Amino acid sequence: MSGASDTPNSTRDAANALRRTAFPASSSRAVSSPIMPSVVYASATPDALDDQYEGRAKGFTYSREGHPNAEALARRIDMMEGVEGGIVTGSGMGAVTAMFMGLLKASDHVVAGNQLYGRSLRMLSDQLPRLGIEATLADPTDASAIEAALTDQTRLILVETVSNPTLRVPDLEAIAELARRRGVLLAVDNTFTTPLAYRALDAGADIVIHSITKLLSGHSDAMLGYVAARDPELMRAMEETAVTLGLTASPFDCWLAERGLLTFELRYRRACENAAKLADCLADLPGVRRVLYPGRSDHPDHQRAMALFGGQGGNMVSFEVEGGRAAANRLVAAAPDLPFAPTLGDVATTLSHPPSSSHRALTAERREALGISEGFFRVSVGIEEADQLCEELRRAVAAAAG
Known part of the structure; x- marks a missing residue:
């Protein structure tokens, strides 16, 4: 009659090798950020997991809700934009989607620059109307044209710092003042200019967007987006939407982009x-x-x-x-x-x-x-x-x- 003790050592060793053990501890630290592709993160106890979800302790649970590489990248861009709590998404359009879906509801109205990235235009003209959200396009180089397009239902204005592809520059100062005066959110896509040339939140915008895929990453090998807001309530709404819709960024892409930011x-x-x-x-x-x-x-x-x-x-x-x-x-x-x-x-x-x-x-x-x-x-x-x-x-x- 055989018992557990009769199991060959090689079999037991193979089984033990499958155990999810902790990463090796070290008194030194890596100079380069490690890639953390894990989908899930283990917690010590149910109480410890509660502490994480309820904000009493910092930790990760499931990568769709955030992971170390996305957070490391987001914090670097936060510093550049002068904000806290920005989120990284799987693409620039993912960031735009998190904003629209997180902050707008049926019957809301958007005013947007008439020269935007093509997919942004298609979202405004094709996708948002299906959800009961209407959009009007206006010339952002003329703040009076933006103002004329506003209605009582207008919730948000979206412009690019430099329009794609005709490289026009909106009257950002006047539009920011208009948005403040009319109680409308102003979102600025800062992809073309980057925080080195312009910090939209400092200039009066409520929300800033980046396609990290472009200049910030800089090597055409990572597809990512970023969105941040000055108001923590807006930030929470966009983050919850990004998590729910699965707009998750790849840890490997985040690692590549963080490396790109160094240069x-x-x-x-x-x-x-x-x-x-x-x-x-x-x-x-x-x-x-x-x-x-x-x-x-x-x-x-x-x-x-x-x-x-x-x-x-x-x-x-x-x-x-x-x-x-x-x-x-x-x-x-x-x-x-x-x-x-x-x-x-x-x-x-x-x-x-x-x-x-x-x-x-x-x-x-x-x-x-x-x-x-x-x-x-x-x-x-x-x-x-x-x-x-x-x-x-x-x-x-x-x-x-x-």
């Missing part, structure tokens, strides 16, 4: 310098109909941009070539070393064509009204040598002209 200021400064040089190069090329760069004196919002963003023009440049879609195809084909990709904020320069990517859902008439023709391009300038970028685009523009 963020260096990358951003260099990219801005390159963008200013590239904008001037493009403006001198035959076949370029116009160049849009907030740092140039011919930009329609140049003075406002310089005042708001501390004299920085940013890393984004848009330009338009003559010849429509055929010219656009020739331009892209002639620049094989510039990734043609619907993204921005990478360490390397990328080229985007909004009519075929971010704003393809808009009608041709609507795009034209926004100034987005078939020859319109947006360049996310990276940290390469500026002379190299100028030469690559000079050849591409020449090819576009045939």
Whole structure:
């Protein structure tokens, strides 16, 4: 008759190896943040778990409700934006969703800039109305247009610090004053300018949003978003919504983005310098109909941009070539070393064509009204040598002209 003592040692050792033991203790600490992919976290007792859920003790339970890598990343961005308690989501649109779903209800009304990221526009025009939330688009460079769009049901105004893709700069000071006076929340998507150029909450916004995927992370290998509010009640509502809807960020992506943040200021400064040089190069090329760069004196919002963003023009440049879609195809084909990709904020320069990517859902008439023709391009300038970028685009523009 065999008993437990007769179990071979190898079998017992294998079983013991499956036990979830504590991570090795150490009197020293890791210099680099560790990746913590665990979905669940063990608590000592039911009472200890109660303490965590009820705020008497700090701890993690289930990664959908938060995990160490997301918190480490959020705290870094909190410091940059001058706020506490921001949350990281699985994408920039996840952050937008947490805001809309957490703060709005049926019968509420939103006023938004008429030049936003394409998916933000689609959420405003297609998704929110299904839930009984109406939206009106208005020109954010004119605060009176925003005010004229307000109704008694308006709960929130949403603008981008620099519009995508025409790089217009809203009248942020006047809109912040308008929102305060009318008792309406102001949300600012600060992705393009980042906290290095503009801190939206300090300037009167109630909510700030980032697509961390872009400049903050900076390497096109992590998809994440961030949202924070000055009011803790608003923050709790958005966080609860993010948890309930499963807008969870990947621990690995959070780890990548935190690593990217360590070089963020260096990358951003260099990219801005390159963008200013590239904008001037493009403006001198035959076949370029116009160049849009907030740092140039011919930009329609140049003075406002310089005042708001501390004299920085940013890393984004848009330009338009003559010849429509055929010219656009020739331009892209002639620049094989510039990734043609619907993204921005990478360490390397990328080229985007909004009519075929971010704003393809808009009608041709609507795009034209926004100034987005078939020859319109947006360049996310990276940290390469500026002379190299100028030469690559000079050849591409020449090819576009045939």
